[in-house]
Amino acid sequence: MRGEQIEERSLTYAQALNEALREEMQRDARVILLGEDIGVWGGGGVFGVTKGLLEEFGAERVRDTPISEAGFTGAGLGAALAGLRPVVEFMYVDFSMLAMDQICNQAAKIRWMLGGDVSVPLVIRAQQGAGRGNGPQHSQSLEAWYAHTPGLKVVMPSTPYDAKGLLKTAIRDDNPVVFLEHKLLYGTRGPVPKEDYTIPFGQAAIVRQGRHVTCVALSYQVHKALEAADVLAEEGIELEIIDPRTLVPYDRETVARSIMKTGRLLVTHQAPERAGFAAEVVMCALEDAFDYFDAPPLRVCGKNVPIPYSLTLEAAAIPQTEDLVRAAKRLVEGVPLGGRRS
Amino acid sequence: MPIRPLVSYSIERVEVLREDGTVDEELMPSLSADEIQRLYEHMVLTRRFDERMFKLQRQGRLGTFARVTGQEGAQIGAVFALRPDDWLVPAFRENGALLWRGITMTQLLQYWSGDERGGAFPRALRTLPISIPVGTHLLHAVGIGWAMKEAGEDSAVLTFFGEGATSTGDFSEALNMAGVFQVPVVFFCQNNQYAISVPFTRQTAAPTVAQKALGYGIFGVQVDGNDVFAVYRATREALERARSGKEPTLIEAHTYRVTDHTTSDDARRYRSDEEVAAWLKRDPIERLAHYMRAQGFLDEAREAEIAAEADRKVAEAVEAFESIPPPEPEEIFRHVFAQKTRPLEEQEAALLARWERRR
Ligand SMILES: Cc1ncc(C[n+]2csc(CCOP(=O)(O)OP(=O)(O)O)c2C)c(N)n1
Numbered sequence: 001m002r003g004e005q006i007e008e009r010s011l012t013y014a015q016a017l018n019e020a021l022r023e024e025m026q027r028d029a030r031v032i033l034l035g036e037d038i039g040v041w042g043g044g045g046v047f048g049v050t051k052g053l054l055e056e057f058g059a060e061r062v063r064d065t066p067i068s069e070a071g072f073t074g075a076g077l078g079a080a081l082a083g084l085r086p087v088v089e090f091m092y093v094d095f096s097m098l099a100m101d102q103i104c105n106q107a108a109k110i111r112w113m114l115g116g117d118v119s120v121p122l123v124i125r126a127q128q129g130a131g132r133g134n135g136p137q138h139s140q141s142l143e144a145w146y147a148h149t150p151g152l153k154v155v156m157p158s159t160p161y162d163a164k165g166l167l168k169t170a171i172r173d174d175n176p177v178v179f180l181e182h183k184l185l186y187g188t189r190g191p192v193p194k195e196d197y198t199i200p201f202g203q204a205a206i207v208r209q210g211r212h213v214t215c216v217a218l219s220y221q222v223h224k225a226l227e228a229a230d231v232l233a234e235e236g237i238e239l240e241i242i243d244p245r246t247l248v249p250y251d252r253e254t255v256a257r258s259i260m261k262t263g264r265l266l267v268t269h270q271a272p273e274r275a276g277f278a279a280e281v282v283m284c285a286l287e288d289a290f291d292y293f294d295a296p297p298l299r300v301c302g303k304n305v306p307i308p309y310s311l312t313l314e315a316a317a318i319p320q321t322e323d324l325v326r327a328a329k330r331l332v333e334g335v336p337l338g339g340r341r342s
Numbered sequence: 343m344p345i346r347p348l349v350s351y352s353i354e355r356v357e358v359l360r361e362d363g364t365v366d367e368e369l370m371p372s373l374s375a376d377e378i379q380r381l382y383e384h385m386v387l388t389r390r391f392d393e394r395m396f397k398l399q400r401q402g403r404l405g406t407f408a409r410v411t412g413q414e415g416a417q418i419g420a421v422f423a424l425r426p427d428d429w430l431v432p433a434f435r436e437n438g439a440l441l442w443r444g445i446t447m448t449q450l451l452q453y454w455s456g457d458e459r460g461g462a463f464p465r466a467l468r469t470l471p472i473s474i475p476v477g478t479h480l481l482h483a484v485g486i487g488w489a490m491k492e493a494g495e496d497s498a499v500l501t502f503f504g505e506g507a508t509s510t511g512d513f514s515e516a517l518n519m520a521g522v523f524q525v526p527v528v529f530f531c532q533n534n535q536y537a538i539s540v541p542f543t544r545q546t547a548a549p550t551v552a553q554k555a556l557g558y559g560i561f562g563v564q565v566d567g568n569d570v571f572a573v574y575r576a577t578r579e580a581l582e583r584a585r586s587g588k589e590p591t592l593i594e595a596h597t598y599r600v601t602d603h604t605t606s607d608d609a610r611r612y613r614s615d616e617e618v619a620a621w622l623k624r625d626p627i628e629r630l631a632h633y634m635r636a637q638g639f640l641d642e643a644r645e646a647e648i649a650a651e652a653d654r655k656v657a658e659a660v661e662a663f664e665s666i667p668p669p670e671p672e673e674i675f676r677h678v679f680a681q682k683t684r685p686l687e688e689q690e691a692a693l694l695a696r697w698e699r700r701r
Contacts, residue, residue: 041539042611066509137474316671
């Protein structure tokens, strides 16, 4: 697995993000943090990502802001234009909507409008996703909104290792980066090396190899896909799971290569199906590997409804492991397994 | 060309009921003994309900919610001045106000247990749903006020928010438009000194919320939020101004969040026990009870009776809440659009087929 070659050490996703912030702040005094309840709250925000940073770097660099999403994003952008490297945090991605103009009209376009003569080293971190019964205005997944806006890079780590490496890359990037963390991932553990490392944008990870169905999974769905793969393996169906890790830039080659092997594509994310990023994944795959498809591609995504507050209803609105199992079986129905073109 | 003062303003603070239970007779609003009794009873009910909800949450029977305890004076004093045909636009900490409007405890328990059927308030109650994104609902209040004015109705709108919400852009836009359009809206800020961990002094450099009204050319006033008479008086006046002159008002109720922000926070991490203790001494219910005892409206026996009556109602509501059957999965498709679209019908059929198979 990724990271195994270096020293083994297990951290939670939240701890991995915390380390990335700490190390980048130690490395570069221009890195500052802005957000609501990230400092004096003590726990380091709702999920502990900024824990201990106020104590280490002081209130000038770890700034608890008023409840002003548009304000701190716009000010973050201004500070980035003037040479700082701000990391702004939305407590919930749902509230990034209050700062939409600053993100999409301003941060995304200002370099282009100024003929490339400025840098916009701004990282916009947000916690998103469903599965905790947090209701319709606390549980959305907005990656497609941002991926649709030219000028923004979009990152969605699914493991502690990726979270740390990608956040470091984001902070060192001279472009605005929207960094989307899933609320169910903060407590998950995984190996994270002590040594400094970064992960380049635009490189998908093949999380599990398989010969029969390519499954492109975003963020938390990577874990659902792994569960599904175990179930399917018992029936002799092999899932090849690909985590794109970054949506912009998107590694379409890795996905196309996998489809050339499996001939089948399944895409899964929690965001609603309609106009979600899965549509982009499918279209790229059709452009790149049309002749290799043995079955029409399938999406296993959120229903086109707001995320319900009730846990039972929420479960019905977002894709579950069994939905992936069923979809994968449908893809291989009537086709003798044994691997093709491999 | 001299430098001369162009405008000068002052901001007033209204206090009626002193901590010792005596009142300023001149400022005391006209309230009958019966009305005062009802105020007290509702404040007690709100408190007992809040306490019971907290226990239910700790037992895992309710989800995260924001408590009212300590803010009953501000909240109940304000809604007490409303007429049934007025509108209420709440934030998320207004269980007491919602109960007063006729939303049942059973419904509120249902909502906070994570079942949004409980949050679908009957249209006749003219009460908007609980608003999670901070500050954004203030604009709805402006729109409703505008519609009331257009319709020639003399009903007004009361909207609640915390001091944290005053930092949002929507707060500025709402107050500005209310001033420009002259709409009948009362903006009621429960300044409970904290927005999660951020104290009022880190939310704004202004010493009061009330003075923010001046920038928008509307009337602003501060009241002692733990003094239910002052709150009622200021809100009634603001509502009258709204009805007759269609003028908006900003009221700042100076109070304190004696509990944690919500049930998933621990406030001891960012504030001192002494600070909390000092505010606990200024409890709005105890202050009113003090007054009522001196007036002969309340004695120990009656106090116990009121508390017991509140507990009985709460217990009944909890029982009714626990017998509500869980929602059916197809509910998720029900209210996305006025008419269900074909793709939603298809998604629903697929989901139901699966659930049938599972049963
Ligand atoms: C736009 C937005 N940003 C952030 C949050 C997260 N949040 C929920 S409550 C809260 C503090 C609100 O403080 P205040 O307005 O003073 O109300 P209080 O909780 O004190 O009643 C915050 C930051 C949110 N719900 N909406």
